[in-house]
Structure formats: structure tokens, C-alpha cells
Amino acid sequence: MSDPAGTSQGPLRQQPATFSTQLDEARRELRDDILRGHGGRAALARFSDRLDTMVRQIFTAAPRTEQPIAVVAIGGYGRRQLCLHSDIDLLVLFAGHLGADEEQALRAILHPLWDVGLVIGHQVREIDEFERLEVDNPEFLMALVDARPVAGDRGLYDRFESAFHHAGTHAHVVGALNALIDERYAFFNSTLYQLEPEVKESPGALRDLTAARWIAALTDPSLLRRGVEDSSRIEEAEDFLLRVRSILHLESKRNQNQLTHQLQEIAADVLGYPGAFPQQRVERLMSDYFRHARIVTRSLTWMRKAAPTPAGVNLGKTSDGIKFIDMRQAAVQPATWLAAFQATVDHSCPVADSALSLMRQYAERFRVEDFFPTPAHRTALLRFLKPAPGLYSRLSEMHDCGLLGRMFPPFQAITYRVVRDFFHKYTVDEHTLLTIRNLERLVAHPPPDRERFSSLLQDLREPELLVLSLLLHDVGKWRDDDHHVESVRMAREMFGRIGLSQEARETVEFLIANHLAMSQVAFRRDTEDPEIVRRFAELVGVEERLKMLCLMTLADVEAVSTETLTPWRAELLWRLYVDTYNHLTLGYGDERIEPNQPGNNALLANHPPDLAEADISRFLEGLPRRYLRLFDNDAIYRHVRLARDIHPDEVHLWMEQRGDAWELTVVTLDKPFLFSNISGVLSSFGMDILRGHAMTSSNGLVLDVFQFADAERFLELNPGAKEQMFSVLNDVVSGKASVTERLRGRERSLFNRRPMRVKPVVHADNTSSKRYTIIDIIADDELGLLYRISRVMSQNGCDVDLVLITTEGRRAIDVFHITKGGRKLSSTEQTELSAHLQHVLEGGYEAA
């Protein structure tokens, strides 16, 4: 509700006299206290409260706005330590965007305070701004530690509190605070024994006291009780310093905090120090000052040493490792325990013994659901299982303190389990954990002979599922027969309890059920026989699973004993991987879905009511058979819906966020430059395409699925961004808009690129597929790469029918299946295209 014109001037015009009187009265009261030598904590708190009353009155008189506002006291005002001439630090919070009404309300709050001559240090924020830390403004962040609500909407204030108070912010503020303390000490030559000390900034003065309290508040509040100095002595020191400061403000009539020789005499008199001569009284005053200042510095020094680095809710990093700040709270909150282990991975340190003992003592009281009560906890579990240095050590600690078996009950069944055979050298539980260590070793600095496997790991979309599969792959060994079948059964019991998605369940089940398959084929079958490779490729279906199974086999074989994974075996495994990968990625264009193919029966039988069987059959016909392995039934039905009633120049689109990435599905009808136009539009919005598949059916229907990263958070931050992107895709595909025009703004980043890290590879292959020339491209991953590659192909008259897009670390690996005039390229055409591609990839400018 906005205030009618003119009335908003009311508070400005009518109330200064009232406020002025109120302020004068409050100041008179404080002056009296100061002159009696009592201008310390209690007096300043009373003065702050008087200011609160004024602020509330002003807020009430200010025009209302539709969106909530909160006025928050921060800094010294937040601590209720306002001196006579202190600045008034205020934060004015708005629930949403600042419009004209909000500007008017803001003026109506601030002007009356200015009019009465107060010095206001005000900050204005929209609540969403607290989602990002203002790292360039450490003083403001510190002032927020003392925030308290004064007027306005309490709910909005609570939102601010929860946005501000989390481990990441706390750790940053403590870091910045420590840097500022060092800087301030350096300014004062690191000594508190100043003859004319600054009672606010000098070592041992008020700023140190505040710093010590901030550190405790941000790391471990119990430090205040446990410090080297008794809390009553600290309070006494604070009261003394404030009483002195009050006198300085009163005498100098301004915000002056230096205790000069002249002011020392006045302060000694006001505070009633005895002595026949001023010098005697001053010496007694300063002796007290230094005594209190020493207490303050000792307290701060201890606090800085003892304070843990905030590492999560109720977690801090100390020299012993990650510990719980409040042990009693931790004992009844098992849902916070995993975060302790995650923090150790994030901070590269162990879990403190005190935390491990607590978990050892209480783990048995809890069930799986207690550890992962909410979807956020279950997501955190999967994040924790991402292969990273230290994961094996953490899992071993969890196992040692009995936690792993409580979190994963199937794992309990193989604790200390001994299975005698000729190969295994460790108990089943340790073998299992060693598989994870072997995987983890591929993450950072793998040995030269493992680099090729390490690159597979970098390419995995969900490597945590591989770790989960390894963790459960041998749990069936508590029985003596068919352990992989029993492992699958036991793993299934876990899936629901940790909230695994259907797709993830299928992957984990596949890996556990087939964890011996690849070693059997690689080491015991004739892998030079194409039929053996074809059958193995049929088993794994898609590259993602092949990579996972290959890594699982490597990690599993290596964990049997130190001698099991010989270079000889590693070579056999790699060769099977390469042969199968080539089979999956190069030949699939020749295998098309036929009408009435038996594999389609389940898909047709379970069709949703809005789709007819004929719709589904028509859609599937002529797509590569691989399509059925890539997508689950729900995704296929969605694609069928998108393909209904599609006409030339139309695009039907669907997009959703999947983890950190977005997934865009495009259905349209084939035409020249289509693929480069679509990928160009994504690049023009700053989207980095990570993975994807582009397929064309024999009847010209195009289905492209892109996964891309939105580093600039365009889709997240802009309302209507998705619709805007869809509209541009429509316009570009239909020819109403040019993608080249759109990309002009990004030309600098597209064409004036950073130096190449790897020399691009272009490889043309006319033998692997009966129908297509296959172009493999490996190049630095960068914005607009797919656009430039596919544009060159179209410019050379080629039709892009199938594309596989992969990103491995910083390398893009793209496989194009192309034709020209409906046939494979001749060797001259291949040479020309390859040279053109190489030129563009090596930085040659391609006139659009």
C-alpha cells in the first residue's frame, strides 16, 4: 500500500521536534550517568533502548508497503553499546525488489534520524542478496554478527538469520576477522602499552573484546565459558573501557576515542581516582586501563587459538580434526554425523577422536532412517560417496566406530567375514573398502599406467553410484554361494531407505549383478572374436555403464591382493573396454528399431492412456536401437508426446534441471544446419553443453537431448528465461532469426579464445559403419565448440544424423555420424572436411 502524495512528508515535517526532544532527553540521561562515572554497559544499553523506541515510532509512522520490511540494529547498536556520539548502524531489509513505494518508505525511516543530527551508518538489502556472501565487505559481515531486530517484520528478520548463519559464512567471517585483527595490531605495533591508547581500536581495547565474542559466536559459544579469563573479569574490563569511552565522547563532543594525556586527567577525575596531583590520579587510571587491556588481549589470544574453524552445523575444525561443537546435541542428532565425515573430506583432515568416540558409543541406538531422515540428507549421502581423496580413510573410520554397518545394514553382514580361496588376501569388508580406495586413487595423481582409467572416471555423470555399488557388491558373501545374486537382493533393501531414484537403482543393480562379467570376458575369453565383444556390448548397452563396469572391475581385481592386477591384466581389461566402446559408439547407426521388434512389447503394453500404440511404434521406427537403452519408458513416452503433430519448421521442447546441469529435449524435423543452429542457440545463452545425443530416424524425425551447465545461472536467476530460450529456439529453427546474429555478442569468447591446451584430433572413419562416415573429434571443451564443428559439416554439404557428445574433464569428445547426399563421404571429401575442421578447431576464424 503506497502512501498518498504529500502525507509521506508528515514524519519529516512534524516529528523532528518530538524526536529531537526524545533524543535530547536520552542524551541528558546518559550524560548524567557518565558524569557520575557510570557511563558503562548498563547506561549504554539504556541509551540504545531509547533509540530503539524512536526507531520503532519512526517505522510506525512511515508509509506501509506491500512487501515486508525489517529494521535491524547491527554493529555497536546491535550490541546495545551506543555511546553518546556513536554512529547508528542500521540494516533495512526488504523482502523483495525495491520499487518506488519502498524507496519512499526508506526515506521516511532515515530522514527523521538524520534530521535530529544522528550519524546513521545504514545498509539497505533485499533478502535474496544474502544468498551470496559479500566477500568484499568484511566489516559489514562482522556487524551482522551482532544483528538484532528493532522494528518491522519478524519473519523477514528470521529469514535473514537463517540465510546468514551457516558454516560457510561463519568460516569466511572468522577468516576475515583474523586478518583484520592482525592488520589492526600491526598498526599499533602489536602492543597494548600505548601512552595515549585508542579505547576502541588499540590492542586490548573494545574492538578486541568484540572480536573475541564474535569468534565464540561464530565457532563455539562454549568458548566464552571456558576461556583463560573469568567472564566476570572480562565484563569488568568491558565496563571500564566503556565508561572511559563515554567520558571521551562527552568531553570532546564527538566520536573521539583516543585517551589523550589531557583527557586522561579528566577521565581520572570523573571516575574518582584518588591522588593529590593530577599525575597520581592519571597513573592510577592508566594502571587500571592496562590491567583490563591485558585481560582482554589474553582472552582474545586464547580464543583465536582455541576456536575451531566452522565446518558445518555443530561442526568445527580443530587441530585434532573435525569435532562436534555441542556433544550433547550431536549424541541425539545422528543426521548430523555424516556431515562430520563430509567435512573431513572437504577440509582434508581426520575426524577428531572425541567425535569418533561419541559415534562409537551411540551408533547402535539408531536406524538407517535416523541418519538420512530427509531428502537433503539422502542427497548429502550421495555427495559424500563421490570418489575423492580421503574417502577410503573416512569409510574405514566409519566402519571402525560401527557407523557404516548402521548406515548400511547389509555391510554389517560381511564385517570380519573370511572367505577362503586362492586369491583373496583380506576379509570381505576390507576388500570392499579397498576397492573404493583403488577408485579414489584414480582421482588425484594416478600412476602413469592408470591415467587411461582415470580419464574414464572423470567422464562419469554419477561416480557416486559406482562407489555405492562397490560398497554393496560383495555383501552377499555372508553366504557361500552365488554372492552376486544375494548382494543384489540385499542392496535392493537399501535403495528405498536412502531414497535412490529408479534410474540410479537400475544402474547399481546392474553393476552389482554383473561385477564379475568383465573380468571373465577380458581374462578368460577370446576378445579378438568380434562376437564375444558384441555380446559383451549387448550386456552393457551404453558407454556410461561400460565405463562404470570397467572401473569397478579394475578396482575389484586390484583389491583382491597386491599382486592380482598385473599390467598384463590391466592391458586385457583396457583392450576389452576399447573394443566394446568402439562397438557401442561407432556401429550403432546401422542397428535400427524395426517395426514390431520383440523388445518393444513392454513399452507398447504399458503405454499411458493418452498415447496409442501406433503413436509409439511410429515414433520408434527407424531410430537407432541404442535409443531404447538410453532412455527409460517415461522418457520415451514423453518423447512420443513431443513428436505428436510436429510440422516442418516447428520445434517441440522440454527442459528440466537435473542435479547441477539442465537437460533440454528437442524434437523437430530434419533440415540443413539444424544441429549447429540448436547448439548455437544454447551457446548464445552462455550454456556449456556437457553431454548429449542427437538422433535422426529414417523418416526425418530429429530427437536431440542436451545436458548443459548454466555457469552464469541465467535460467535460475531470470524469471521467464526458459520461455525466452524456447522462443529463440523456435525462431532460429523456423528461420525467423539467425543464430549468427545472436552469437555476435559472444564472438569475443567464441573466436578469440584462450590458447589450446590439447591439440585437437579429427579422425574420419569409413569402415566402422555400413551407412555412415564417422568423425571423431577431441578438443578443448569450450563454449560454442559444437556449433562451430557442426556448422563446418553443414557448410561442407554433410547431413549430421547422429551425434554423441561427451565431456571428459576439460576435453570434449564428440562422435558425429554423417552422410553427404545420402551416402558416405568419398576419401577426397573426408580429407577436405577433416582439414576444414582442423583449421577451425585450431583457432582459424570461420566466417559465419
Next chain:
Amino acid sequence: MKLLKSIVRPNKVDEVKDALTKIGISGMTVTEVRGHGKQKGHTAIYRGKEYNVSLLPKMQIEVVVSDSIADDAIKAIIESARTGEIGDGRVFVLPVGETYKIRTGEKDSV
């Protein structure tokens, strides 16, 4: 006595072992080896890049047999390890002068 040193495809080891067992030969040494003969490796392509697989993984099986059954043993190895394709391997036959049991120091009388 003869030392039969056979280089075979990795997936053929079990078949060779079974064939030798059938004619009464049970002691053998099996080693993972890499090498090439006429097969000379081949060129594989992974992600557009060629790489040369010059040393192929093979298994080496060594058995010491008496002269009287050497021919049968050689035949058993060849029949069980053969696929008919290039890369099936070789059998080397070496004369053996004497053999001793390490545990007892006793000279074998084969």
C-alpha cells in the same frame, strides 16, 4: 626329458591345462607374458586416436616331461590351444639335462 614352453592365448590356458592333465601331466608353471610373433600386434583406434598394440598379452605354460610322452604332450597343447587364426602361439621344445627336488636334494629319475 624335455621342457615344453608354450605361448598361448590367455583364454586357452584352461583348455591346455585340462588336455595335459588328461594325459597324466599335472605339474606346470603358468606365467602372464606379453609379446608378439608373426601377429606383430595391431593398430587400435580409441576416440579418434590410433594406438599401437604391439605387445599382446599371452600366457606361457612350461612343463617338463619325459621323452616318451613329449610328442603326446605337444600334440595335446597344439590341439587345445588352436583356433586356426593368427596369434594362436608357439610351442618351444628344449632338452633338459637334469632336474632336482629342492626339498630333498634328490635327483629326479625321469
